[in-house]
């Protein structure tokens with residue numbers, strides 16, 4: 001079966017900015033914010049404004065080349081890996097790790113009639129190994145005792 005990848009529409013143009021940002025993000029697993037991306041891209045393309053970088057990110061999202069991650073309540077983060085996966089964010093330093101297979105929650109027994117459920121997004125929050133080693137973080141308890149098998 002063929003990949004169901006959407007063909008770029010007639011308005012698609014792989015501008016140098018888009019190509020540059022995509023190349024910069026390729027294989028990046030740090031889930032950078034727009035600001036992080038701007039600081040890195042600025043070194044290569046010093047003439048680019050933050051607004052241009054931000055708009056380019058939005059175009060890449062619209063093209064399906066980039067995913068916007070909303071696990072961080074303070075700012076959007078971006079992920080070049082657009083296949084379905086879940087995220088685990090460190091509440092101390094904001095680092096985000098990938099969880100390869102998204103967990104499959106049971107469908108709610110009661111739901112509004114007439115709705116079809118298309119997707120569900122589960123986010124995990126925790127403390128990363130580096131932050132866990134900091135003094136004072138020892139007593140943070142895990143909440144893993146319920147639900148997850």
Ligand SMILES: [Zn+2]
Pocket residue numbers: 090091092093094095127128129130131132
């Ligand atoms: Zn951390």
Ligand SMILES: [Zn+2]
Pocket residue numbers: 031079081085086087097098
């Ligand atoms: Zn990810």
